[in-house]
Amino acid sequence: xxxxxxxxxxxxxxxxxxxxxxxGSVAVAAAEVAGFRPQQLVVPATxxxxxxxxxxxxxARGIRGDQLLxxxxxxxxxxxxxxxxxLASNLLVQQLSWTxxxxxxxxxxxxxPRDLTALSRFKWTWALLGVLLLLSPLLPVIGRExxxxxxxxxxxxxTFEPWEAVKILLVIFFxxxxxxxxxxxxxxxxxFGPVPVPPLPYFGPIVAMWAIAMVVMVFExxxxxxxxxxxxxxxxxYLATGEAFYTLIGILLLLVGGxxxxxxxxxxxxxxxxxxxxxxxxxxFSSGYQLVxxxxxxxxxGLFGAGLGNGMPDRIPVxxxxxxxxxxxxxxxxxxxxxxxxxxxxxxxxxxxxALRAPTPFLQLLAAGLSxxxxxxxxxxxxxxxxLIPLTGITLPFVAYxxxxxxxxxxxxxxxxxxxxxxxxxxxTP
Amino acid sequence: MTxxxxxxxxxxxxTIALAFLITSLGVGYWTLVSGEELAADPFNPRLVAxxxxxxxxxxxxAAGNKLAESAQTNNAYKRVYTDxxxxxVTGYASFQFGASGIEAAYSESLIGQDPGDPLSQWRARYxxxxxxxxxxxxxxxSKIQQAAVAALGGRRGAIVAIDPRNGAxxxxxxxxxxxxxxxxxxxxEDAAWKQVNEDPNKPLINRVTQGLYPPGSTFKIITxxxxxxxxxxxxxxxRVDDPWQADxxxxxxxxxxxxxxxxxxxxxxxxxxSENIYFAKIGxxxxxxxxxxxxxxxxxxxxxxxxxxxxxxxxxRTGLLDRPTLIADTAYGQGELLATPLQMALxxxxxxxxxxxxTPHYANEVRDAEGHAxxxxxxxxxxxxxxxxxxxxLTTMLVGAVEGPGAFAFAAKIAGVHVAGKTGSAxxxxxxxxxxFVGFAPAEAPTVAVAILLENSPRGGEDAAPLGGRVMAAALxx
Numbered sequence: 001x002x003x004x005x006x007x008x009x010x011x012x013x014x015x016x017x018x019x020x021x022x023x024g025s026v027a028v029a030a031a032e033v034a035g036f037r038p039q040q041l042v043v044p045a046t047x048x049x050x051x052x053x054x055x056x057x058x059x060a061r062g063i064r065g066d067q068l069l070x071x072x073x074x075x076x077x078x079x080x081x082x083x084x085x086x087l088a089s090n091l092l093v094q095q096l097s098w099t100x101x102x103x104x105x106x107x108x109x110x111x112x113p114r115d116l117t118a119l120s121r122f123k124w125t126w127a128l129l130g131v132l133l134l135l136s137p138l139l140p141v142i143g144r145e146x147x148x149x150x151x152x153x154x155x156x157x158x159t160f161e162p163w164e165a166v167k168i169l170l171v172i173f174f175x176x177x178x179x180x181x182x183x184x185x186x187x188x189x190x191x192f193g194p195v196p197v198p199p200l201p202y203f204g205p206i207v208a209m210w211a212i213a214m215v216v217m218v219f220e221x222x223x224x225x226x227x228x229x230x231x232x233x234x235x236x237x238y239l240a241t242g243e244a245f246y247t248l249i250g251i252l253l254l255l256v257g258g259x260x261x262x263x264x265x266x267x268x269x270x271x272x273x274x275x276x277x278x279x280x281x282x283x284x285f286s287s288g289y290q291l292v293x294x295x296x297x298x299x300x301x302g303l304f305g306a307g308l309g310n311g312m313p314d315r316i317p318v319x320x321x322x323x324x325x326x327x328x329x330x331x332x333x334x335x336x337x338x339x340x341x342x343x344x345x346x347x348x349x350x351x352x353x354x355a356l357r358a359p360t361p362f363l364q365l366l367a368a369g370l371s372x373x374x375x376x377x378x379x380x381x382x383x384x385x386x387x388l389i390p391l392t393g394i395t396l397p398f399v400a401y402x403x404x405x406x407x408x409x410x411x412x413x414x415x416x417x418x419x420x421x422x423x424x425x426x427x428x429t430p
Numbered sequence: 431m432t433x434x435x436x437x438x439x440x441x442x443x444x445t446i447a448l449a450f451l452i453t454s455l456g457v458g459y460w461t462l463v464s465g466e467e468l469a470a471d472p473f474n475p476r477l478v479a480x481x482x483x484x485x486x487x488x489x490x491x492a493a494g495n496k497l498a499e500s501a502q503t504n505n506a507y508k509r510v511y512t513d514x515x516x517x518x519v520t521g522y523a524s525f526q527f528g529a530s531g532i533e534a535a536y537s538e539s540l541i542g543q544d545p546g547d548p549l550s551q552w553r554a555r556y557x558x559x560x561x562x563x564x565x566x567x568x569x570x571x572s573k574i575q576q577a578a579v580a581a582l583g584g585r586r587g588a589i590v591a592i593d594p595r596n597g598a599x600x601x602x603x604x605x606x607x608x609x610x611x612x613x614x615x616x617x618x619e620d621a622a623w624k625q626v627n628e629d630p631n632k633p634l635i636n637r638v639t640q641g642l643y644p645p646g647s648t649f650k651i652i653t654x655x656x657x658x659x660x661x662x663x664x665x666x667x668x669r670v671d672d673p674w675q676a677d678x679x680x681x682x683x684x685x686x687x688x689x690x691x692x693x694x695x696x697x698x699x700x701x702x703x704s705e706n707i708y709f710a711k712i713g714x715x716x717x718x719x720x721x722x723x724x725x726x727x728x729x730x731x732x733x734x735x736x737x738x739x740x741x742x743x744x745x746x747r748t749g750l751l752d753r754p755t756l757i758a759d760t761a762y763g764q765g766e767l768l769a770t771p772l773q774m775a776l777x778x779x780x781x782x783x784x785x786x787x788x789t790p791h792y793a794n795e796v797r798d799a800e801g802h803a804x805x806x807x808x809x810x811x812x813x814x815x816x817x818x819x820x821x822x823x824l825t826t827m828l829v830g831a832v833e834g835p836g837a838f839a840f841a842a843k844i845a846g847v848h849v850a851g852k853t854g855s856a857x858x859x860x861x862x863x864x865x866x867f868v869g870f871a872p873a874e875a876p877t878v879a880v881a882i883l884l885e886n887s888p889r890g891g892e893d894a895a896p897l898g899g900r901v902m903a904a905a906l907x908x
Contacts, residue, residue: 182435235442238438238441238442239435239438239439239442240435240438241438242437242438242441279471292473293475295460295464295468296468296471296473296474296475296476298457298460298461298464298468299460299461299464299467299468299469299474300469300476301460301461302461302462303461303462312475312476315475329457329460329461333461334457334458334461334462337454337457337461338454338457338458341450341453341454341457344450345446345447345450348443348446349443352439352442352443352446355439356436356439356440361435364435364436364439365435368435368438368439368442372442372446375446375449375450379446379449379450379453382453382457383453383456386453386456386457386459386460387456387460388452388453388456
């Protein structure tokens, strides 16, 4: 028998999210030449409905624990919808459909794995599934190449980026594997000077997974995914062992790999050159065009921005997926951009809090790893948009246009809420 | 003992928080700090948007004749240019391809946000209020401009006339031309842009400010200045025997005299007869670093101070003059030297002004919508680059180079006025030598300095000198 829970803070926050989504949409519509039309309210209203239904669903299922994650994720998704309406209104209905699918995936994730800890028992299944998914874009019929990166699979007009799902599988696998072997991995009997000599056999599977991923990434030519993969790998290893030394080695490997890739692969070199000299005459009208236009948009932001609908972010190519952050910052300014970053940080903070309180190492590693995905993705794409690091094609979680990303991120939220719920049950707190 | 996972989570969270802080600072930098500079970038479509969405300011010549204005089409604006010969100066303003020339350099002024009026910039930036655009008045004098265009007569090259007293550019002709109207009109911009960019004659380049050419014998002015200031006596005779090499280590390499000369030359003779061997010898005498230093002083290889985009040129590929043959070749204007016609006009102007180098500028004044001056563009001189005595000595010799017996530049003479000048024929990899003439008049108190460049002109400097005379005569009202 499931007891209905009252999730009052969550409900209260969702009213704020509703206000955000609706005013944002109206503001964008009002700034257009055609002006505001009442039927444009259908999209934000549908979204608000979805958010409240998810809340009721959680309450009805008697889910306890964290009540901030759902409102934060909903707020970010609302911002995403407003920005898709602003930047690519022809994709708005599609994005709303994906939001609906994402809500379904969220609900399914809340329902289906009856026993969350049982996920760890199938770790080799997840590993195999992950590798298969990772390889799938290379397959002849369903594999798709977009902008030089072969990271999509598609059937008809529906395309999916399998990497998005792989990152969650990866975290589950690492959490399970490291829970089992973390003692052995971190208690290094032998030291070579200050260098701990790891017990190599236990590293075998991890390194093998990593190697497979790297090889695939080279053939799929996706820098962003490679970076995320490595980041997750290193973060999980650090979370499990606490050996900063592994992280250092990893970062060193990354730098060496980056250097080799720079001199070996044209797309890597182009990416780095554009990053270093975006306004150079040779690149500003070709490979650097996107970044330069993004910087112009940022610079136009000022403190409070041009106002929704009043900037010119539409001059940035593919702004709705790659440069949504710059577009947002142009129209709501530094203040708004900071608020957006604060939402992400709050999300990550809540996720890490869930991880801290989780009852078993597997759940701790799982929750921390999932939160880390959101943090790393945000940092890598915002850093790329703001020219702090080379630009890679990573989506801004929840906000950027794209179905696969939205669906998997909402599944990620569901998993975090599940961990939190389990913790509350075990420890007997609400 | 293994560290607890909880401790690791805290460590990771702290790292993430730090990374968010750094990222926020980065975003703050771009949105708040870098704003001004990026907002003024001529390729920023936000500036160019003004081309289409609202009228931009007017560009006029010195007499107030309109050179560019915004015209209303159906529901947008486009730029209309009235003087095709000034397409390189006004530049274009295309919504798609950005802006060039004055349209780019004064893009803020042309949308009512002149830097001389910070209030208008702040109102636009923080309150989003727009001040109606005013106008930018150039120093171009239509009479001299027409004379320059007529003198060029459809030959590939460039002519620039400058007022040496204040650096105002009086005429600026570059051939071949392009039609800025076509590049700026949304209906034709795509085809026009493709056409001008694929044209092997590169019509989009303003050859006055961006054309890089070996300066040939006009560079001897700089070599002479460096020599006099290094203690070389201009009256001392130097033996010239064609062909010449410093020693056997040059192998088969010789410096050649254009008149196959044998004799004793003073510096005045060297200028009058444009004697390469004379300047090669004194160049080697004073050394590469001295020549490089004086070329730099005269602005060659240094960032341009001109108000529109201009090339900086080079003393040599490395910036150093470290081999004897390179020093000798550079001393008479070849080697790896590259300079723009504007730079060489400034060299002439500097000699005329007693060694004070003016700062070149195309625009004279920015005015608001009511016609009041917001900002007068009067950059001070770039500095005293050589002593007044050196300049005076050079002036005398350069008058001799135009008016003396057998002078190469005799064709630049103007009746009733003393003219100082120097021709040049620059060897180059693309065919016949480029013809140069630089000069100023009246020699005693110049009001105009010119540089003429004719690409691949069969008789080199001989072709260029008379054009210099005609343009200076027009400027002097003769």
